[in-house]
Amino acid sequence: MARAHLEYIQTQTVPWKQLGKDALSRPGARVKPLSDDPDTKACTSILQYPAGWRMDRPHYLACDEEFFVLRGSFAIGGVTYRKGDYAYIPAGMPRPEMMSDDGADVLTFFEGPHESIYADAPDDLYDPTKLIARLVTSEMPWVPLSDPLLASLATGGGRKVLRQDPKTGERTWVLKLGPDDPKTFTAMKTETHPVVEETFLLEGEISMQCGVQKPGAYFWRPEGIEHGPVGTLTGMLGFFRCKGGPLTTQWSEKAVPIQWERPYKPVLTPTAAAYAHNSYDPSLAY
Numbered sequence: 001m002a003r004a005h006l007e008y009i010q011t012q013t014v015p016w017k018q019l020g021k022d023a024l025s026r027p028g029a030r031v032k033p034l035s036d037d038p039d040t041k042a043c044t045s046i047l048q049y050p051a052g053w054r055m056d057r058p059h060y061l062a063c064d065e066e067f068f069v070l071r072g073s074f075a076i077g078g079v080t081y082r083k084g085d086y087a088y089i090p091a092g093m094p095r096p097e098m099m100s101d102d103g104a105d106v107l108t109f110f111e112g113p114h115e116s117i118y119a120d121a122p123d124d125l126y127d128p129t130k131l132i133a134r135l136v137t138s139e140m141p142w143v144p145l146s147d148p149l150l151a152s153l154a155t156g157g158g159r160k161v162l163r164q165d166p167k168t169g170e171r172t173w174v175l176k177l178g179p180d181d182p183k184t185f186t187a188m189k190t191e192t193h194p195v196v197e198e199t200f201l202l203e204g205e206i207s208m209q210c211g212v213q214k215p216g217a218y219f220w221r222p223e224g225i226e227h228g229p230v231g232t233l234t235g236m237l238g239f240f241r242c243k244g245g246p247l248t249t250q251w252s253e254k255a256v257p258i259q260w261e262r263p264y265k266p267v268l269t270p271t272a273a274a275y276a277h278n279s280y281d282p283s284l285a286y
C-alpha cells in the first residue's frame with residue numbers, strides 16, 4: 001500500500017507531537033507528521049528541534065534523509081544548516097552528533113524506517129555518490145522554466161533543482177510562479193503526471209482544484225491524477241519533489257477557467273480528516 005492521496009492540508013492545522021527522551025528517532029524534538037507509507041515507513045514531516053537540543057551519541061540511519069530548513073539552524077556532525085539550506089544524507093552515513101543551539105523547524109523526508117542506530121553501519125550501506133552535504137538554496141540562481149505553457153503563465157517563474165537521482169529520475173526542486181494578471185490570465189490547461197508530486201508551499205497563494213493554498217499548504221498527490229488549472233495572484237514559492245520516476249506533464253486539450261476564490265474541497269486521509277478543517281492562525285507559516 002503506497003501513501004494515500006492527501007491534497008491538501010494547511011500544516012498549521014496539524015497537531016505537534018512531542019517525542020520523548022526515549023524516542024527511537026530524534027528524542028526530545030517535536031514532529032508534525034504530514035504523510036507516510038505504512039509499508040516502507042517512508043514519511044514526510046516537519047521536525048522541530050528546541051533550542052539547546054542535542055543528540056551526542058554517534059549513530060546512523062538505515063534510510064536516506066532529505067531535508068530543507070524552514071526556520072532557525074541545526075547541525076549534523078559539524079555541518080551547520082540554516083533557513084533555506086537543503087541536504088540529502090544517504091543511509092549509513094556516520095553521524096557523530098546532531099544539535100541545535102537556536103532551535104530549528106525542518107521539513108524532513110525519511111525514505112524508510114528512521115530509528116537511530118547506535119553502532120557502526122554495515123560497510124556496504126553508505127553510498128557517498130548520493131550525498132548532497134549542503135546547498136544554500138538562497139544563493140543558487142533561478143533557472144527560467146522550459147515548459148512553454150508554464151513559462152507563459154509564470155511572469156516571474158523560475159526553478160532551482162536541488163537533486164536529481166541519476167538512476168530513478170526522481171527530483172527535488174524549488175519553484176516560483178507568477179504573479180498572474182487576472183485580467184489577461186483567465187484559463188489554463190490541466191495537467192497529469194506519471195509520478196507522485198509532493199509539495200510544501202513556502203510563500204504566496206496558489207489556486208488549484210482543491211482550493212486556494214496558502215503558505216504552509218502540503219500535498220501528496222499520487223501518479224495519474226489530473227490537477228489544475230493552476231494560478232497565483234500573489235506569486236508563489238514552493239518546495240517540490242517527484243517520486244517514482246522523472247516528472248513529465250501531459251496537458252489537457254482544452255483550457256479550463258481559473259477560479260480565484262475556490263472553496264476548500266480537499267482529498268483527505270482519515271488521519272488528516274480529523275484536523276484539516278480546523279481554523280488556524282494565518283500568521284503562522286506552518
Ligand SMILES: [Fe+2]
Pocket residue numbers: 191193197227
Ligand atoms: Fe503538477
